[in-house]
Amino acid sequence: MSTSQRPSSKGSGRVALDQAEAVIVDQYTRLVRLAYLTLPHSLGRHRRVLVAHALVQRALPGFRVGRAAPRVPEQRRVTPDPVVASTRARVLRSALAHDHRPRGWPGFLPPPRALRPMLPVVWGLRLFPRAGSTEEVALGQVLAEVPAAARAAFVLLQLDGLPRSEVAELLSAAEVSGPEEAVRAACDVAAAAGPATEALLRSREFDACSVQTRPTDLLRRRRRHQLAWLTAGIVALCCAVLPAILGGTPPGKPSRAADVPLAFGPDELLRTSGDAWADTSRVDFTAWPARGARTDDDALITRALGAWTDPPPGTQVDVAKATSAEPPPQNTQLLYADVVGREAVVLFHDGRRVVRYVEPLASLGDATLDISRSDEADVTTAAALVVSREADKVRYLTAPWIAEARTRDLLTPESPGRPLDVSDEGLTDAVPEPPGKGACDSLPVLQLRSSSRIVEKHAFLVADLGGLTPVHLSYTPLPGTGAPARQPREATSSAALRSWAHTACQLPGLRENGVRAVNQWEFAEQDLPERGGRAVWSCTRSSTWRGPGDVLVQFRTSAASPTAPAKVVGRARSTAACSRFGQHIVAGTPWTAASGRHYLLAAGSREVEGIDVTGDVEATERGRTLAVKASKNPDATVRARLSDGERLEEVGERGVRGVR
Structure with a gap:
């Protein structure tokens, strides 16, 4: 039985990382010089210094998540360290790819890699290697005119002393097409530079680790600082105005989230699931799901909660008789949030009250807050809520258990009800408001029918009398007709409608x-x-x-x-x-x-x-x-x-x- 122990893959990976980190630290200057000379000269000396350092510091194996490590060629010499070779290959691959633009990439934009933020980052200083002699400057000009792969091969041949075959394999591992041509071009540059090439490459002209510092253009920095403040002011102004146009806080309306300390935020509101109404014995507002396209608009809902907690100046507040105006309790439920017409509307329910918050989308007026009692509501009195009133028209949000909605005139009992369009979320089309005191030529009401999932063929009438909840109309027939006395029933029969036709004009006197x-x-x-x-x-x-x-x-x-x-x-x-x-x-x-x-x-x-x-x-x-x-x-x-x-x-x- 063999007793030799094999290191686990996890342990091997850890050793490779430690060794790669040691190589980067030990060979840091050499690797930075390689990256610095390989990077395109169009970056400028300051930018090339920072990018070269960044590429070397990101050369640990597996640093790029989801990218395969470059294939390192098998070493043909006896003594070279494979960790050094693989680290050099990663640095070289990153430097060669830095100036690569994808097909179709706009020429006036920097390549994608150049747009990525990389450490180190220096503010307020310019970094560049110390200036060399005329020979070093001349060599730098020659290198700027050859391809990046030839520059990399030149450094590997002249500074690192690698043979041409290994340089070609490293370039191939760095995904260079035509590595042999790059090696030949590097040899031509070396022949033109003469025997002092290695000494020139080791000079301070090409040493990106021995740099000088100078301040950036102070006057330009001052102008940019002023421009930044001006831009910030314009952005702040746009942030204040655009939401008013697009449906946010109107101009001049204070943000209640900032002004009023709320006991809880929008994410703590109760939200009922969409099908809870069909599986509960309590069919009232607690079974309403949160509906509307803006139920996730935390800013709007925060303003609504803030107005309920402490109405800002100018807010029109209407509290029904014998109704508490206290702030929202912890068990407040969100019923609706959306734009209706030219207003943003939010509806709440706290178990005892229903609350409607309305704010205009533009600077057309103040926000309004209506609070009304709703305790002990049932399938009929929780069947609808008034969402908006405009131009003697009213729109309702119907309960999720309402399967059909019609309108009818109480003064024409023999006429059938007319179908009323209702959106998938329960929002009705606008219907006429009942008249106020005075002439009574018609009295429109809603005829609603509940879903058969909760009650079979249950139709009933509701009328708008100025509150948030429409009023349930019922009828108790004469005794002796076979129906139990004093047992109200729905006012949808012919006898009920004929009786209500004589009484309908009394309803406007009960408004509000x-x-x-x-x-x-x-x-x-x-x-x-x-x-x-x-x-x-x-x-x-x-x-x-x-x-x-x-x-x-x-x-x-x-x-x-x-x-x-x-x-x-x-x-x-x-x-x-x-x-x-x-x-x-x-x-x-x-x-x-x-x-x-x-x-x-x-x-x-x-x-x-x-x-x-x-x-x-x-x-x-x-x-x-x-x-x-x-x-x-x-x-x-x-x-x-x-x-x-x-x-x-x-x-x-x-x-x-x-x-x-």
Whole structure:
């Protein structure tokens, strides 16, 4: 069994590196001289000195990652050191390749290797070998006129004393085409230089390790220094102006990232995955993924967080009623960031609030910040967010579970909804805003349908009432139709749309009140005296995000047109009436028959067993409705008796009276 030990490849590589480093240190002056004389004279003496030192210092094996080491020829002499030969070959190869331009490389540009930054680097000083005699200068001029390969062969022949065959093999290993021609050209130069060639090469004219130092052109350096400061100022100005043009910080807008200390940065915002909404039982804003082309724009998102934390001067801040304006908490979620129209928009959600930050793309105005409550949102109240308002148009970002969007007019209940284009990210086309107080010729709403992945055939209506979240519209039908009483359902049926057509024009009066949902509850119907047709009593409740709600009690007759506004016969604010916590109601109104006779009408919800009227009119009636003759505008009080014996007062204050 052989007991000889073989060095591992790892150990051999380490020894080669150590030996190569020792050769470079020991032969440093000789290698630098070889590189210096081989490099093109067009570099200038200062640049040639620095490049020669850099090439030798980079001559360790494997320094260039991904490049194969040059093939070193097998040595034919008995004594030469192979590590010295391989190191010399690497230096020579790098020096010969330094001035090589790839095919198609522009002639006015330096070669690629000359563009790479290499150590050593010297600032403010010029380095060059000491000047020699006239013979040395003449030799330098002759070498400048021959190819780089011939210069390298000349140094190897005359200074290193290598035979011509080894020089040719070294040049071949350095990827020189026609190494024999380079050797012959070097011999011709040596013959012309005479017997003192070796002494000339060893002179200080060609010694790149014994250099002199001089300062660079001081006046030119001063001009360059001034030019650098001017250029820096121009670049800073461009950096301030260009983002405003391209969608960044508008001119004059302070950077909130620099001005306001934020509790966390954009990378710490919660970001929900794109398909989380289909695999969760909590279908609300927490299931919204981060959408938009600028969700990775840290500068924009930082400005939005800064404006939320501490709005800069000029920022228009709108905080909904009973909504906290405190800075963003740690669990803030990013919903959207992108450019919409001429504005950059960012949407956040922190579990209790939705926040919209808007900044103009150019110097067209101040940024705006809207904060609204969104606690306990659900599949309908978290179905869309208002992204932008412009020229009486509004655009929405729909929830990821919305499969279809349409628009419809509440004042034309028989007309079908019109398809609304929605982008892949859920951004709708612009739709008209509902009118404000005043003329009410139309009232556009959205009809949305949820994906079948979460609920089958679920369509519902939402209306814009000035907040960030559109208001969910629902409908509760009359009792006795087979549907459970006081159970709101979606307002998409024909009966619901006909009922809402009489109430739609009341919606603009609820704008910007923090309304979450509006339910139209038809709680009673009644035969009118003198065969005047039928009347329907309804209670329209607007529930706010903060809890309390307002109600309108309305009365309409079958003689009215399909879209005629119902008569408001009572109203109450901040009440639980007409909700699941206030399920009983009674109301009354005067009415005039076609004959001209005046009546007082009253009706109650399904738990009412009797109605009493006192005042100018005294009457008692069993049942849920009452009709009694009265003066045109009687001063009367209506009360109801419930099945459990409780007495129920009439809702709120009276509306306009005396309609036919």
